[in-house]
Amino acid sequence: MKYFAYGSNCNHAVMEKKGVRFSSCQHAVLPGYRLLFNKKAMRENLPPDIGFANINEDPTGTVEGILYDIVDDHLALLDESERYPDHYTRIAITVQTKDKLVPCTTYQALPDKIASGLKPSRNYLNHILSAKDFLSRQYFEALNKSQTYLGECACCLRKQEVVFIKEEDRLHMLCQPCREARLMWGETRGRRLTVAETEAIMQQLVKGSSGFPSIQKLIEEAIAAKIIDP
Known part of the structure; x- marks a missing residue:
């Protein structure tokens, strides 16, 4: 038909x-x-x-x-x-x-x-x-x-265009920059970061910082601060 x-x-x-x-x-x-x-x-x-x-x-x-x-x-x-x-x-x-x-x-x-x-x-x-x-x-x-729909990103907490990501049977809203950062950080880490880990990095390290010289350095800081597992 x-x-x-x-x-x-x-x-x-x-x-x-x-x-x-x-x-x-x-x-x-x-x-x-x-x-x-x-x-x-x-x-x-x-x-x-x-x-x-x-x-x-x-x-x-x-x-x-x-x-x-x-x-x-x-x-x-x-x-x-x-x-x-x-x-x-x-x-x-x-x-x-x-x-x-x-x-x-x-x-x-x-x-x-x-x-x-x-x-x-x-x-x-x-x-x-x-x-x-x-x-x-x-x-x-x-x-x-x-x-498109504007929502509050689960990681940076800003209201903007978001994509929905399903993790552990829950839907999370992530803006495109945080989604891309999650993927890049995950590649550097050797595994995909969870939404919770990405949120913690954004809120505790990235937000308000003057920046990091490399993604690797950011991940090292996150591990040192026990934000993500080594």
Whole structure:
């Protein structure tokens, strides 16, 4: 069956993780609709201001995405992941591919599951952006400029764009600089630092300091101060 994805399912890895197999995929455009991030996330560990992708009718709008040809029996897997019929409903649409119009199915959020003022997380937006090769440059660039959710970083405690990292069954919010620092420090240390270790280094050593001559020196100081294990 033909399925049009415009949200996180644009990422092939997400589809594979859900166990949804497809025989082909291609760029497609849905005219007469507009992409919004007004679907309430309503996930246990996510902040209430997070929004998922949704489409609304708009005569002047277009939505780009991926047209999948999925295994018919795997529609149930998609329904479960999209929380159909409680959160999304299925609608019949027609998309434009490179050479023809194709009838297909997609999902649209139910009216009681949408709200204004929501923003996608950087993680969620990146799933759509991973389909760069399937999107027009103009559409990709516009998406990449979308305002994302701002949260308090678990390490530096600053409110800014964050990514969500799952560790020991908990979701942590890290800003991009702290995430990159965690990876670099971990490489120097020889293992990935935990979020708690990164937070301790940021708060006890980095914050308010005049800097360190090298990452290695920073790690040595962290070990000496018993912030991380030797």
